[in-house]
Structure formats: C-alpha cells, structure tokens
Amino acid sequence: MRFPKALAVGGILAIAVTAASFAQEQATVQGSIPNLNLMPQAPELRAGQGRLAIDGSFRVALTGYQEPRLQHAAGRLVQRLRRQTGIPFDDRLETDASKATLVIACERAGEVVQSVKEDESYTLEVTPQQARLSSPTPVGALRGMETFLQLVDLDDKGFGVPGVTIHDRPRFPWRGLMLDVSRHFMPLPVVERTLDGMAAVKLNVFHWHLSDDQGWRVESKRFPKLQELGSDGKYYTQDQVKEVIDYARDRGIRVVPEFDMPGHTTALLAAYPQYASAPGPYSIERHWGIFNPCLDPANDAVYTFLDALIGEMAGLFPDDYFHIGGDEVNGRQWKNNPRIQEFMKAHDLKNTADLQTYFSEHVVPLVEKHGKKVIGWDEVLHPGLPKSAVVQSWRGQRSLAEAARQGYTGILSAGYYLDLMQPAAQHYQVDPLEGATANLTPEQKSHILGGEACMWVEFATPESVDTRIWPRMAAIAERLWSPEDVKDVDSMYRRLVVTSHWLDSVGLTHHTAHAYMLERLTNLRPTASLEMLDSVLEPVKGYAREGARDYTSFTPLNRLVDSTPPESTAARAFAKLVADPKANQDAIRKRLTAWRDNKAELVPLMQNSALLQEDVPLAEDVSALAATGLQALDYINSGKPAPDSWVTDQKEFIGRARKARAELLIMIAPSIQNLVDAAAKSGT
Amino acid sequence: MRFPKALAVGGILAIAVTAASFAQEQATVQGSIPNLNLMPQAPELRAGQGRLAIDGSFRVALTGYQEPRLQHAAGRLVQRLRRQTGIPFDDRLETDASKATLVIACERAGEVVQSVKEDESYTLEVTPQQARLSSPTPVGALRGMETFLQLVDLDDKGFGVPGVTIHDRPRFPWRGLMLDVSRHFMPLPVVERTLDGMAAVKLNVFHWHLSDDQGWRVESKRFPKLQELGSDGKYYTQDQVKEVIDYARDRGIRVVPEFDMPGHTTALLAAYPQYASAPGPYSIERHWGIFNPCLDPANDAVYTFLDALIGEMAGLFPDDYFHIGGDEVNGRQWKNNPRIQEFMKAHDLKNTADLQTYFSEHVVPLVEKHGKKVIGWDEVLHPGLPKSAVVQSWRGQRSLAEAARQGYTGILSAGYYLDLMQPAAQHYQVDPLEGATANLTPEQKSHILGGEACMWVEFATPESVDTRIWPRMAAIAERLWSPEDVKDVDSMYRRLVVTSHWLDSVGLTHHTAHAYMLERLTNLRPTASLEMLDSVLEPVKGYAREGARDYTSFTPLNRLVDSTPPESTAARAFAKLVADPKANQDAIRKRLTAWRDNKAELVPLMQNSALLQEDVPLAEDVSALAATGLQALDYINSGKPAPDSWVTDQKEFIGRARKARAELLIMIAPSIQNLVDAAAKSGT
Secondary structure, eight states, X not given: XXXXXXXXHHHHHHHHHHHHTHHHHHHHHHHHSTTOOOSSOOSEEEEEEEEEEOSTTOOEEEEESOOHHHHHHHXXXXXXXXXXXXXXXXXXXXXXXXXXXXXXEEOSOOOSSOOTTOOOOEEEEEOSSOEXXXXXXXXXXXXXXXHHHHHOEEXXXXXXEEEEEEEEOOSOSEEEEEEEOSSSOOOHHHHHHHHHHHHHTTOOEEEEEOEETTEEOBOOSSSTHHHHHHSTTOOBOHHHHHHHHHHHHHTTOEEEEEOOOSSSOHHHHHHOGGGBSSOOOOOOOOBOSOOOOOBOTTOHHHHHHHHHHHHHHHHHOOSSEEEOOOOOOOOHHHHTOHHHHHHHHHTTOOSHHXXXXXXXXXXXXXXXXTTOEEEEEGGGOOTTSOTTOEEEESSOHHHHHHHHHTTOEEEEOTTOBGGGOOOHHHHHTOOTTSGGGTTSOHHHHTTEEEEEEEEOOTTOOTTTHHHHHTTHHHHHHHHHHSOTXXXXXXXXXXXXXXXXXXXXXXXXXXXXXXXXXXXXXXTTSOOHHHHHHHTTEEEOOTTHHHHHSOOBTTSOOOSHHHHSOSSOHHHHHHHHHHTSTTTTHHHHHHHHHHHHHTHHHHHXXXXXOTTTGGGHHHHHHHHHHHHHHHHHHHHHHHTSOOOHHHHHHHHXXXXXXXXXXXXXXXXXXXXXXXXXXXXXXXXO | OOOOHHHHHHHHHHHHHHHHTHHHHHHHHHHHSTTOOOSSOOSEEEEEEEEEEOSTTOOEEEEESOOHHHHHHHHHHHHHHHHHHOOOOOOSOOSOGGGOSEEEEEOXXXXXXXXXXXXXXXXXXXXXXXXXXXXXXXXXXXHHHHHHHHHOEEOSSOXXXXXXXXXXXOSOSEEEEEEEOSSSOOOHHHHHHHHHHHHHTTOOEEEEEOEETTEXXXXXSSSTHHXXXXXXXXXXXXXXXXXXXXXXXXXXXXXXXXXXXXSSOHHHHHHOGGGBSSOOOOOOOOBOSOOOOOBOTTOHHHHHHHHHHHHHHHHHOOSSEEEOOOOOOOXXXXXXXXXXXXXXXXXXXXXXXXXXXXXXXXXXXXHHHTTOEEEEEGGGOOTTSOTTOEEEESSOHHHHHHHHHTTOEEEEOTTOBGGGOOOHHHHHTOOTTSGGGTTSOHHHHTTEEEEEEEEOOTTOOTTTHHHXXXXXXXXHHXXXXXXXXXXXXXXXXXXXXXXXXXXXXXXXXXXXXXXXXXXXXXXTSOOHHHHHHHTTEEEOOTTHHHHHSOOBTTSOOOSHXXXXXXXXXXXXXXXXXXXXXXXXXXXXXXXXXHHHHTHHHHHHHHHTXXXXXXXXXXXXXXXXXXXXXXXXXXXXXXXXXXXXXXXXXXXXXXXXXXXXXXXEXXXXXXXXXXXXXXXXXXXX
C-alpha cells in the first residue's frame, strides 16, 4: 500500500512552511507559558491570553458527530483529569455546550477500520472562558484530548490550562511500537496499559510480535496445538485479542499482528514439527539468540498449512496489514538438508537468501488472498514483492531508501530499539528522512510512512517492561509526530522529565515498578541509599547482556540491572554542571559529597542481600569517583594544575571504573574525568 | 450468637499457658532469626535449623482435603511469591508431595458459611528440605500461607525461609475492619485490595458500611429508588456484591453488611421520604456530621418497608450476622413531630432513647425472621435485645463489659478508629479485655469476640484510603490475633515498617498513592524536598479536620494533609535519638542540618503550587525548629547551660510551631523542645 501522494507530499510541504518559524514561535510560547509541556510538540502553537481554570465545575460537552468511541474517550478524559488534579468532577457529559469547560466538536465518522489514511488532525483553542477542540474525525479528537490533558498544570492560582491555540497533525502516518510478547509473555493488563501510554503520546500502531522461538502467543482454533504445545499455557485467547483490538481502536491505535516466518519459528515447530527443515521433535526455545529451526520452503504442505493459519489470523485482525516477519534466517537447516539443497538446484536458487525469496514469493500471495497487505522486516524485500508491501527496516535508512526507490513503502525501526538501553537523545536524533533517505525525491520520500520503536523482551518482564519503554518512547513519538525541525535535545529532555511523571496518571508503572524492585533488592529495608547509587547507573548497552551470562526464559530478572532505568537523569544533570565547574562548584560539591558518603550506609545493606552483592564494587567506585571529583575541585580552586602523577592515577582508575560490572555502567565517570582534566589544566 | 464457651475459654487458657514463656522465647527466636518478620505474631514459634531456599524450583503441593478455595489460594501464593522474589516460578501445582517445596495438608472442609466458630489454626514447620503447612480447615491453611509468605526474606545467600516451627491460632474469633463506602464511594478494586490486605494480616471480618446520610451503596431490586436517588450512580450491583462475598470467602473473610438505621438514613429518605420522621423531600447529604433525618418508629409502614428491604438484603449476604447500625440518633425530628410525641406518650416512652429502643425491638425480630443475628452499635443494647445479638462498641470497653454482664456478646471498636490519625502504638495498646472488661469473669470474657478497626471516609478517597488504613491496620490485627502479652511497642514498630513494605507485594497502594499525590502537589516536579517536609508531619488528630473547613463530598482531598501518612516514622526515629543527645549527636546533627536547609529548594516550589502555599509556614517552621535544635546541640556540647532568655524564646516559638496549620502538625517539635530542655540543663 502506498501512502497517497497528495496527502503525503502536501502535508509535508505544509508542515515545512509552518515549521520554518516554529523555533522562534516556540521560544515565545515557552517564555510566556513556562510550564507548557506538550510532547510531541505541535507544528502550530500560539500562546493566547490568560488561563482556563480547572476546578470542580469542569464539564465536557460533545457536539457535532457522535459515536461511542468519542463518549468513551470523554469519559476517560474526565477520569484522567480527576487523577491528575484530585478533584471529584461530575462524570456526566454536559448537554449544553455553552456551559461546558471543554467542548469537543467532531465533524464526521472516521474510517471503519483505521488505516494510514486516517485524518488525525485537530485544533485546540483555549481561552479563559472555554476550551474548544475541533477535529474532522474521532481520531483527531482523541489526539486533541491528550493534548488538553498534557496542558493541564498547577500554578500558584490552581489547576488550569494556559490560553493557547494549537493546530496539530502528525508528520508521519505510521507511528508505532512493536512489543515482543514471545520471550516473556505480557499479560493483558500490560498490553492495555501500553496502549494507554501509546495513545497519550499520539502513537497509532501497536505492532504485536505474537510468535517467536520462545512462544506462540495467540489461540488458533484451526491449529490448537500451537498454543497447547507452543506457549506454556501463556497465550491470548481470540476473545482477548478482540478485546485488545477494541481497546486499541477506542484509542485511535491500529493493531498489526506479526507471525514471524520462516525463521523464529521454534515454538510453532514444537507443535507442528512436520513443517520444519530438519527432523524434529522440537521444543520451545529457552535461550536468546538466532536459532536454526526454520519452516521448509521446499515442502508444499507448509504453504497449505500457512494458507489456513494466515486465513484464520487474517480474519481475527481487522487491520489492512499483516506482518510476516522474515528476519534473521540463518539458513543452516536449509544447507544441511540434501532434499532442500536439491530443491534449490532444481529451482535455480543460488543461496539461502534466494530460497527465502522463494518462500516469500509463495507466502505473500497467501496473505493477499486473505485480503491483507504484507509488512515484513528488511529481508522480505525481493524483486517479486508486490508494491503494496511495507518494508520495516531494522537495518537502517539505507534499506528504507532502497525500498522507496523501488517503489515500496517503508517504516524505520533501526535506531528505535528501546531494549538496547540507549539514551532518549540518541533515538530522538534518528529521523526516517535523514541519512540514506535524505536524498530521495519528494515522491520517494512520501513512501516513508514513519517508524516504529521496538521493544524486544529478552530482558524485560511484565513487571519491568514499562521501565524499559517509558519515558524514552515519548521522545521517539515526538520524532514521528512533530515537524522535522523540532529537535532541540534540551527542550526534549526538559519536557520528557515532566511527561514521564504525567504518564503516571495514565497508569503506566515505570516509576512504581522501579521503586518496588529496589525494595525487593534491599529485603524491604529503606532504599534511599540504593536509590542514590542506582540514580547514577545505567544498564550496559546494545546486546552486551546476552553475552554476560547464560540467560534463559527461567532466569530471574530481579537484579539491580533489571530495575535501573535505561537512562540516568542524575548523570545527565551532573554532566551539565561539570561543563562549568567553577560556576557550579557548590552544586557539584554537594552531589559529590553525597555520592562519596553514601557507601557507609549502602555497602552493609548490599552485603546482606544476595542480589546486591555483585553491585558492591559499583558502590565502592561511585564513592571513589566522587572523592576524585572533590579532589579535582580542590585543585581547580587552588589555581594550580594538579600533579601529573595524580592525574595519571585518576585516569587509570576512572578507566577501570568505566567498565561494566554486574551489567551496569557508572554514568558519572566521564564527568569525573572531565573534572580531572580541568584540574590538570587548572591555572594554565 | 454466643461464642461457644468450651472453645473460647479453653482457647484462652491454652494461650495463657503458652504465652507465659512467649516473651523469652520470642527474644531467642528474634536473636537467631534476625529478619523474622511475622505480624501478627504466633503464640508458639520455635526457631529451627537452617533455612529453606526459595529458588526457581519452588513448587507447591496440596495433599489431604482439597477444594477450589485451596487451589485458588495456592495459585495466589505462587503469584505473590513471584512478586516478592521476582523469580518466574512454574505455576502448576506439584502432584508428588515429596518433590514440593511447600506441602499444604488440610484435613477437612470448613464451614459452608464461615462463622465465628471456624477453626483458623494451623501448624507450619520449615526445614531446609521442605515447608509443611497443616491445618484442620482451609481457612487455617489460608492463614498459614500468609505466614509462609511473610517469612520469605532475602539474605546474603538468597531468598529463603528460616527453619521454624509455628503453631498458630487466633486469640479472638472476630477480627474485623469496617469500611465506610458511603461518604466517599469505594469502587470494587478498592474493596478487593482491602480484602487482600486484610487476609495478609489474618483478619476475618469485612464489615461493609453500605448506607449512610451521604449515600446508599447497594442495588435493591425491590426498592430501586434507593440506588437511583440515593447513590449518585455510585453503588454496587448485586452481582458485584456476590463477587465481593466470593472474593472474601476465598480469603477466609466474612462479609457483614451494615444498613444503618434509624439515623444516618438521609440517602435512604431521599428515595423514600414517606418513612421519615419529618416531611420531605430529602436529598443526599453532602456535609459531614450528625444529621436530623431519621426513620419514623411510630409509622407501621416503616416496618413493612424494612421487612421487605431486610429480607432482600438478608438473602444477598450469607453471613450469620446483619448489622443494623443504630448509632448517633439525635432525636430532633422525633422531638419536633407532635404525632411522634403523642405516640411516645401513648406507649409510655419517656425519651427519644426509649423510642429508639422501641424501634430496635421492632426491627430486631425482622432481622431474625430473615434468619440473621443482629449486630449493632452500642445504642442497640436494650433490655429486649435477644441474647444472640452482638454489640459493637464505639464508646469503649465500658459498654462492652456491660453487654457481657448482661449475657450479650460484643466486639470492640473504640480505640481502633483508623480515621482519627492516631499512631499505631496507641491502637496497639487498646485491648478488648483491658479496662472495664478486665474484671469480667472468665465466662463473661468469653463473650468478648474481638474487635474491629473502623475506617470512616469523610477524609479519604479511593486514591488515599490505603494510606489511611495501612500499615496501622496490621498493628490492630496483631492485637486481635496474638496473645495478650505480645505488646512490645518497639518490636511492633520494627516489624510494622517491614510489613508495610511487604504489603506492597499484596497489591496495596499506600506507598504508591502517597508518592503520586506528592507529584501532583509539585506539578510533576521533583518531590524530594517535599518528601522531606512531609516525612516529619502528621495530619491533625481526632475530629479536628471537621471543624477546620466547610468540607463537603465535593471538596477535593488533594492537599498535603490528604497525602501525609497518619504517622511519621522519621519523627519517631528522631525522638529515639533525642533521648540521648550526646550519644547520638552525629545522627541528630545530620538530620537537623538537612531539615534546616531543605526550605531553600522547597519554599519556591511551594509558592508555585496553589495547593502547597498553605504549607509554607510549616516548611519555614521545620527549618527554624531544626536551627533551634542545632543551637541546642551547641549548648549541650559547650557543657554550660543555655541562657534563660534563649530558652524562653525557644519555648515560646516551639509552642507556636506545635499548633496545627493547614490541618497538619510538625511532629519533631516535641523532640526539639526536649533538646532545648537538655540545653537549659547542660553542665548542671
């Protein structure tokens, strides 16, 4: 499916024009409305006069087009606002719009099945008398309601929304989150609160990674062995799937299911080993990585099976798109099977990549036969792929550009992998239309539909997954919604910190789960000293954890590394201070002293906890780093350079302290090195 | 209903014998198992050898008598243990008991409808090889499972349970919590997590205060106007009531419904004004206090109505007991109604108390007719009350003793009002068999069935109610379960602090709601400085809040006083330190310095928040009190007495600082006065 050219190109141009003055305008707005905390930013936002008070008289009216989705959303808005403010509002909708605090005026019904063509635009005007939200469609109204809720704040007069006029619409029509539910099953409440969080930051595609080597997660009535033998009893019933789809639709979110094939199919093959490329039996995979089991492209029965399975699943999921995976086929079973080798020769398939293309060429028509368009990972891109297909790039903008040049649509996921524990700024700086895609023609660019963050859950559980997705997801959501030139990292972080707490009112658990996991680590004893250590740590990056231990599905993820947030706010703030050590000396010294002295209380606590013992060296090193920092400050104050030998010793020590221990990194180490460098140059 | 003499007296004697050596034994146990955290304490507990490890191999087996309630409980135990440890256990029950980590052996079915006669005893033996829980009944097994979960801790080797043998049984057969759901409606999830918390501390009666002036909270099919006109749409359907009853039964908890009459009936009279003692119309009361509207005892139609209503509700609630309230009738409508005055004369009723007795004498037979025994507040005690009735004393042990002497059974609630914001120690020291009841004969004492904590919710919402009930409820639960001589306040607090965090794993929200409410107050900004202030404050005590403002059902309960926990752990710890200022000087100085300096960050934050502005004087005074404390320390160190003028000034200042502001009290003020007193006497 190609994104309609008129809408895409027109939309992008309109945004470009508007966005030209965005930076200045935004500066003005931020100046006059200091607490304004919109994330993602809107392309057009003008500060108005005064402030709309939110008090016990708050009421919502729906005018214009009405449907249950809007009524549900208005009801949720009142509940959310009650949670934000603690004010017991009247639940009932106001019928007289002139008396309402917030009037929602929707023009018409949206699409029966939401697609990439859905109009998500809205206008929100807030005056001291009333807020008015107008939109062509219910989905636009949903987006505007989230904006309204985000703008509610508390100042010295009370709760309210600053006077403002916002014209808002997304830059990209496909803004998603992929959630893996195979490596660790994610029960329904996790899925539902994830959808709530997605809606809060205006995402519109929930990509549900439902099958992989470690589990088949959806009930099949046609092939019940899939869940019976492939899920450990941990799967969604078809009724639950429908519940999720309804829940998502109520929030303006499409649900795109993924059934990964021909690789990543061990769980499927545990149920139906006859479709493998090597003799079974198979059992559910318990380790992480890339595995050999693979469907057999040379077996006609495989396509018969897939036809029936895809048919059943295509009936269950109403979205236009059906994701067939296609990633990471290592081809080992194909190379080792003489029958398959013979088949390849007979069909003039030179290598396993060709064989995968053969497989795709036979599966894609099955998907289309059942009324769906195909989406797949980079690997599915091959000459015979129908132009309606979407290529999801986990490899980078290059393959996206290549797909676009060939006339395919695509979305970017490379750079948006939340499980790799990268800072929000790093994701924020990845743009679907930069790098290799920057040189595409405008027509080709219109084929880039957007992007999807990915949350693979080898190292996340239902308990911890929110701490891995949030708040960084909000930064990616802004990248995909807001104009291209909204990229001020400081502004992003300033708003992200507030948004992170606002997301508590949405029902996400990234803060509460983190606090709970620390309590567990200390055996229910006071956690303040552990919090202080934890606040300057981050988990190791990329795939470093996979090599660190022999992890399996049964490994408890209850260690400090499993609770530590992906990004240290304290270390980032400290780095800012250290940029000017003289000006910020008091603040730096206060922090360093606290970090240096923390180990006295912390280390005995850690020694009593089997789970924290591995982290004692980190506690010791944070303390020693802080002591080094304090010495460096003394040298800086002295106006004379620190002795070379001291500088050398510290550098060596800091080098050691920067190394991962217990799969954790000390994030203040680089700033301490900067202080040492400043001390070395002191007075010069 | 009288508590069977043999069981009660026998039980109490047996406990007395056992409990004699309890204090020493417990000391030994606590010495050898330092992390042991059982609350309520068991009458017989002996430390064993070694430790049972809890790891991924943990499995539960059920042997002996089986029923769904036990299977559900075993399933919940595994889930709870997973949450406590973060270890992904196998969900399935082990069929081979020899391979199980925990074997639960139940002898026989319990009562079909749980009553005060239910056997709740159990034995838990833990060795390094296995834990064995045996009990006569499923309810005993439920109690033992909570003990097992409480004993799980984390030491330097890992998760485990210390070797121990426990023979446990309750001192009193009626251990309850009354929850008011009328003043602020409490939705189903609040009720259910309250039941989870109750089960965790071995309570067995949920007293559901379902009607009052401010709301009728249960669906009547017979009289639907009750919910239509008396509830603002906030009521439990009969299906929901059944769900709660099942949920409670699954946890070994009885559900006793209360329909308060003849007073506290404004909401009922909003629906059926014809049964009032003065002409209507009536509308749901929005204020707090004692109000005039009252059923008309002189109107026969009232009894016809109550017969049908009680009949319907008696059919809905399976418990033996039916609570008819009876409290706080001010008699004003009766005095002002000439017809009623005439009726009183005709029936030789001298005063309104006599008229209430007349009412009771006519309502009690209706309750009995529908197969229930009556429970009511003190006021229902009158000569004609059947001996099967239970008197719930909100006035004190005196009326309980009087009831017992007359042959009634009774439970104590005076001293257990959680909404009065008293410290846990104060509730802990109230014993149903002390004071006026201490002189009863053993036979009379056996009529005292136990007690109930009461949570009236004028000043609590679904959001905050957990912070009002927990953890103090656990201290009262111990009073009602554990032997009379388990009353060491220091031991109670040591265990209460840990239990409070353990209750997080049960699903209670007292910590998360508190943290969330502080975030709201700071407009989602960092809360550390507010937490520090909050940690030394407590809400005003008793009924002081009612007079402080014109509160109604519509008043937002979103201020600092609404989130501050009822009891300041920090102030209690500080008072301990101040008891020996010389020995603890460093620790005292560290805290005082932090408190003194906190206002620099805090006060600007507060000034920007309309909700926190009223608390600025508290922040200023905590800082000034801390400064006084530091000066006092300096005088103490000097070895010379502080000057009289300084002592006088400080005393005057502290006197002012002890006064409530914004309905909050500074709890370190008395300790600062102690430091000033010590400074005044320094060197002498």
